[in-house]
Amino acid sequence: MAQQIIFYILAVIISVFSIMAVTSKRLIRSATYLLFVLLGTAGLYLLLGYHYLFAVQVAVYAGGIMVLYIFAILLTQKPGERITPEPLRQRALAIVLSSVGIVFCGYIIFNNITKVYTLVAQDELNTKHIGMTLMGTEKFQYLLPFEVISILLLACIVGAIMIARKRS
């Protein structure tokens, strides 16, 4: 009962703020709405029982990426400045395209998905088990993607510094 009420509150928060995030006229407000959406998503992970994913979402998305966005907005925008509105034709095209997409996908989902799911009760995912799976080399274990991600992060740090540094 409590779970259902929390889920529907989170769903309303996520839907409203994700629409507000892409329609707001000020960038800093869009970033704030995006932060609410990301925190709501973290709440959904908590409802699903993925506590580790919840922690990662809050730490990486809501903590790390949002700080990057705020810095970038403050570096490239004058405070309080409004964005000049986009031409109506472009907005109408976007509204038509996304409405068609949402109706199409929604039709497919609501006509097909009720046949497949059963929610099996499951106790919380053990963090030790997650760690062993991330570090193992057997089937269904993830050491190689983990190493590839670490190399990707290194390349991304070097690339970001190379791109953003001042040229003399």
Add this chain to the structure above:
Amino acid sequence: MGDLFTNFFSGIIPMEAYIAVSLVMFFSGIYGFISRKSLLMILISIELILNSIDINFAVFNRYLYPEQMEGFFFALFTIAISACETAVAIAIVINIYRNLNNVEVDSLNQLKE
């Protein structure tokens, strides 16, 4: 569709309710990606799209294959990759701002100075 309302406050949360939330998030991201002109707004839209995909991975894993962890790890790796993508993209945005003094897409017709 009927289950969505009969199960509204009792029983388990239906899977399509989660999918509907991620659907709204995905297509608001698509809307922002097409309609906005500021590079930072486009990045925010991409972030919304990636986030909705993460929800889908976690939900499909939890509902359809609760004894396995593939969707969980895909969501985890997607979060890491989107962090990389944001860092590089914001470095590019700052570089563009330094060269052109704004970050509108229209004024970008060459990347090399």
